[in-house]
Amino acid sequence: MASYTPKVVPNEVNCCRATSHCHLSLNLITSSSRTTLSSLPYRILGICVRLWLFTATGVSPFFRSRIQNCSIVIGKPARRQRLHSTRSTGVMHSHLESAEFFFSSGETHFACRQIKEALCCYERAVELGLDANRGALQRWTCYMLLGRFEEAWQETDRTESLRRRLDPCQDHLPVHFRRVWNGQSLENRCVLVRCYHGLGDTIQFSRYIPELKKIARHVIVQCSANIASLISCIAGPDQVVSLENPPAELDFDVDIELMELPYAFRTRLATLPCRIPYVDVPGELTDSVAARLATLEISRGKPRVGVVWQSGTWNTERSISFEQISELTSVEGVNFFSLQRGAEMEGLPFGARWGAFVHAEDKEANLLRTAAAILNLDLIISVDTMAAHLAGALGKPVWTLLPFAADWRWMLDREDSPWYRSMRLYRQNRPGDWRPVIKRVARHLKGM
Numbered sequence: 001m002a003s004y005t006p007k008v009v010p011n012e013v014n015c016c017r018a019t020s021h022c023h024l025s026l027n028l029i030t031s032s033s034r035t036t037l038s039s040l041p042y043r044i045l046g047i048c049v050r051l052w053l054f055t056a057t058g059v060s061p062f063f064r065s066r067i068q069n070c071s072i073v074i075g076k077p078a079r080r081q082r083l084h085s086t087r088s089t090g091v092m093h094s095h096l097e098s099a100e101f102f103f104s105s106g107e108t109h110f111a112c113r114q115i116k117e118a119l120c121c122y123e124r125a126v127e128l129g130l131d132a133n134r135g136a137l138q139r140w141t142c143y144m145l146l147g148r149f150e151e152a153w154q155e156t157d158r159t160e161s162l163r164r165r166l167d168p169c170q171d172h173l174p175v176h177f178r179r180v181w182n183g184q185s186l187e188n189r190c191v192l193v194r195c196y197h198g199l200g201d202t203i204q205f206s207r208y209i210p211e212l213k214k215i216a217r218h219v220i221v222q223c224s225a226n227i228a229s230l231i232s233c234i235a236g237p238d239q240v241v242s243l244e245n246p247p248a249e250l251d252f253d254v255d256i257e258l259m260e261l262p263y264a265f266r267t268r269l270a271t272l273p274c275r276i277p278y279v280d281v282p283g284e285l286t287d288s289v290a291a292r293l294a295t296l297e298i299s300r301g302k303p304r305v306g307v308v309w310q311s312g313t314w315n316t317e318r319s320i321s322f323e324q325i326s327e328l329t330s331v332e333g334v335n336f337f338s339l340q341r342g343a344e345m346e347g348l349p350f351g352a353r354w355g356a357f358v359h360a361e362d363k364e365a366n367l368l369r370t371a372a373a374i375l376n377l378d379l380i381i382s383v384d385t386m387a388a389h390l391a392g393a394l395g396k397p398v399w400t401l402l403p404f405a406a407d408w409r410w411m412l413d414r415e416d417s418p419w420y421r422s423m424r425l426y427r428q429n430r431p432g433d434w435r436p437v438i439k440r441v442a443r444h445l446k447g448m
Contacts, residue, residue, distance in 0.1 A: 099128035103135060110138060113405060115145050115412060133159065144408040149268045156263050181256040186264060191216045192252035195223035195231075195243065197259055198312065199367070199386040202227055203393050204409070204419060207273045208261035209236035220252060230367040230390075233280045272418050277395040281371045289372040296351050296358060298335045303448050306339040306360060306374060306391075308382040317403040318384045320434050322355065327438050328381070329356035331445045337377060339370065339387050379448070381441060384410075392420030399424050399441060404431040 106121030119142040122135045136159045143152035163179060170178040175196040191212060195202045202223060213219050213236035221237040225244055232240050241247055256264060265271070293304075309325035311318035329336050338345075338357035345354075345361070352359045360373045371390055374380060380391040380398040384407060391398035400423055402410055410417060410425060417423045426437050 099125045099130040102128065103130055106135070106138065110142070111405070113412070115142050118142055119146070133162065141408045145412050147269050147411055149262075150266070153263055153266055178257065179260065181260045181264060182254070184254045186212065186254060186256070187215045188217050189253040190218040190220070190251065192220045192222060192250065192255040193237075193258055193261070194255055195221065195227070195258045197257075199224075199227055200384075200389040201259060203230070203279075203386065203389040205258045205261060206231060206234050207275070207278050207393070208258070208265065209234055210275070210278065211265065211273050212236065212261060213238075218252075220250070222246060222250075227367055230279060230371065233282070233368070233371075234278055235280070269418055274418075274421065276421055277393060279371060279390075279393045281368065281375060281394070285368065285372045286375050289369070290376050292350060293360075293376055298358060299333075302333050302335050303379060304335045304337060304377045305445070306337045306377045306380045306382075306387075307357060308339050308341075308380070308385060308387040310340060310342055311383045311385040317405070317432070320383055320401065320438075324434050324438055326355055328442055328445065331442050334445060334448070337373075339373065339380070339382070388423070389420075392417070392423045395422050397422050397424075399426060399444075401434070401437055401441070402427045404428040404433075 102121045102125035106118045106125065109115075109118035109121060119139065122139050122142065125135060126132050136155055140152050140155045143149070143155065160179065160183070164182060170180070176198070178196060180194055180196075193209065193212065195206075197205075209219065209221065209231075218238050219236055220239045220241060221231055222241050222243050223231050225242055228240050228242065231237060241250065267273075298304075307325060307328065309320045309322060336357050337360040338354050339360055340354075340357075341361070345359070348354065348359050348361070350359060350362050360377070362369055367386075367390070370387070371394060374387070374391050374394055374396055377396070380387060380396060381401070382388040382391065382398060383401050384403070388398055388400045398420070400410075400417075402425055404427070406427060409419060413427075415425050417425060426441055428434065428437055
């Protein structure tokens, strides 16, 4: 269930326009039987469009006939059949019926966030003989983005069946790539839940631990030390053990990676565990942070907004520059706090100023203290990183700022999230362009 990053395609924005321009050029150029003097300017225009398309998107002339028929391929089977019947040479047929072409088209559509079209291409590629394992992750991601969870699990059924036969031991892989569960029943068993993914993933899917406890006899959670205290505040685990320093002997009947639990439960949109909050922070810790906030020189009675602008370095598209996020501080009547973590923040004391932001973390910050700080704020504004998940798990209002190619869990074209009732999503309309997002967030802040 790892996130899928499509291969880079030249000039993403132009690729997004490819289908419509291909359709235009096809209508203007390919109908040779209707060639008249009056249509000559349009045919010249069509040729220009095609030349621009092949230059702008870096597509070789070898694929011209494939691209110009892309709009026929997707969603117009009757027209496709007519086209086939009018081509006696079979050349056009071979182009259209190329599994590789459909797979490559699917990749381009995916990069442009045309997910339904991408899925159509991926599925067609398999029908034409492409190895189903090759596009399994892409199809799975499309199904999840579209909210078709059961079809995603059917995809996982097939790949897991193959994996369990051919590669049952995953110890040679990095831990975040490992599949653990062998498909055994979890009912009335001692289950070891291994947390191999990042902090945000662990927080999001730890909602399944109480669900697991309802059916399992005993639940052991193995996680990183930096999140162990937070996991201990979730109902369900009978035992929490270290991932870095595991016990010499650990008895269990079956183990499963945390992010495999939605698959094990065959989760659908209608059955998502939605008990919020599912992290119970000790009241004395929350009160302690409240007392410290009361000592700071901030405007009394004004909303307190915590902000996170940098995500992990493994996906820089999720991050916003400090200069851009600082534009929010022009909104008057708001106290802005930084919940940002990272090398530049190490050693920064609680209450210190970072630009227009008041630092709300401790030098010895841990996730439980961060959770207590969030509970003492009115709103969290965060990029797609751990803080957004933590605020959502705590039931605090959180505005999550998403890149153009957002992760599968955020689905498509939604301003809300089925995973977190208190979350509002702000999406990029174009890759890399945060300006409209920041302006929209600032406008909504003014209305608080």
